[in-house]
């Protein structure tokens with residue numbers, strides 16, 4: 001599947017490369033014609049100089065991307081040579097500049113340079129061209145249910161751990177050795193939990209580390225040298241015996257999320273060159289990013305509001321539009337004050353770059369930029385932008401939506417389900433007697449319970465469901481396109497699962513239970529009313545024995561009955 005997608009991307013990139021060659025050939029014909037006019041006239045139109053400069057600027061910025069690095073470098077040299085004259089011409093508008101001035105500024109080597117451009121374009125490029133996506137990280141994996149390999153020579157111990165992790169919503173596979181499992185399942189594994197890591201051969205360990213899964217080792221000794229040794233070998237996490245399963249589940253969850261988010265993100269690319277725009281788009285999409293292409297800078301505001309990118313990648317000069325001015329314009333709106341804008345520019349002048357950054361940009365990528373570098377640079381920046389966004393919108397303990405954002409999302413879902421005449425359910429969830437958990441087993445153990453429930457909800461519910469931390473030990477969930485009886489069944493099974501998890505605190509094992517109140521979101525005038533109704537159902541459940549689900553639609557005499 002990934003192979004197919006990569007070869008499809010490679011094929012499209014190859015087509016773009018051919019299109020670039022055709023356009024560059026036409027550009028060079030025009031450039032030569034303009035140069036000829038300039039040479040044959042004693043006085044010439046400043047428009048010809050501007051056209052020559054523009055052609056060279058375009059080639060310098062794009063040729064390397066399509067695998068014509070030598071052409072790009074030569075175009076860049078010529079562009080810099082003619083730049084002062086182009087600037088002088090634009091200052092003098094219609095006034096002609098004479099031939100002697102042209103020769104003194106640009107020099108005889110200019111014509112020879114243009115001939116070299118033609119030769120470079122004719123040579124079949126053997127540089128690592130756009131079709132080379134082998135350096136790019138794998139297509140971002142979409143999480144279904146995370147699959148965790150437990151590699152342990154002691155099979156019954158491994159199976160017990162598998163059962164416990166299953167309660168936290170992980171699918172597991174047990175192997176006495178990581179060897180066969182890594183080889184056969186490397187693509188699908190989200191994490192590897194290995195006991196006695198060093199027991200496995202060097203080759204197998206390397207393969208496991210290479211497989212893009214998070215590798216967590218369980219060791220019998222917790223010392224600096226043990227930890228450092230594992231870090232040195234590229235392991236991602238370490239826990240010491242005896243294994244605290246909720247802690248391990250939380251660890252796996254965190255590592256998997258970090259990995260997933262490393263390859264995720266929304267990027268808006270703004271470039272008036274259609275081939276470059278398409279090329280960048282394909283490369284970034286090939287790396288798993290969600291991309292929106294904007295060819296006409298005048299449409300940028302509408303696309304921004306609708307697409308809400310994590311970052312914007314923008315050309316510096318697009319016909320009559322300057323990237324700097326567009327960036328400044330975006331900042332007029334407080335909503336986009338924090339949106340990272342990365343300029344793609346062949347401009348190497350540091351002073352100019354600093355000036356551009358002071359006017360609304362955040363960073364520069366200097367053209368030409370290789371596919372692998374572009375993907376890595378954009379992915380990293382996306383990741384950071386998302387992390388910052390998360391700090392603002394996500395609860396730090398659980399990574400779930402914060403109260404106000406969850407409410408806002410449920411409000412949107414309410415409008416959506418009324419519009420589409422669909423079912424939807426809102427649920428309030430509250431851990432039972434949680435004060436006692438803190439009092440008996442400590443606040444840290446209480447935190448792990450809250451985190452454990454959060455990851456269980458993430459695993460058990462659909463990607464389209466909205467999950468928020470409403471208050472301390474209270475959560476809110478909205479399930480779009482879901483009849484209330486289905487919601488009841490899912491949440492009842494989550495309650496059952498929660499009650500089976502063994503947590504640890506103050507040297508003891510303990511379990512917790514969960515109460516849930518449901519209300520049909522589409523049956524209320526406002527989302528606030530539906531949340532209130534779910535809360536009342538939750539209250540009734542608490543009154544009637546906790547540990548289970550009640551719905552606002554239940555006849556009141558039955559509201560205490562489980563599921």
Ligand SMILES: Nc1nc2c(ncn2[C@@H]2O[C@H](COP(=O)(O)OP(=O)(O)OP(=O)(O)O)[C@@H](O)[C@H]2O)c(=O)[nH]1
Pocket residue numbers: 397430431432433434435436438442443444445446447450471472473542546
């Ligand atoms: N560990 C931990 N505890 C929290 C957090 N937020 C809230 N709590 C605790 O959760 C407890 C909630 O207690 P109550 O509202 O009295 O409810 P309860 O004990 O769960 O009782 P019922 O809801 O009636 O079953 C309080 O002790 C809070 O201090 C948190 O982030 N971490």
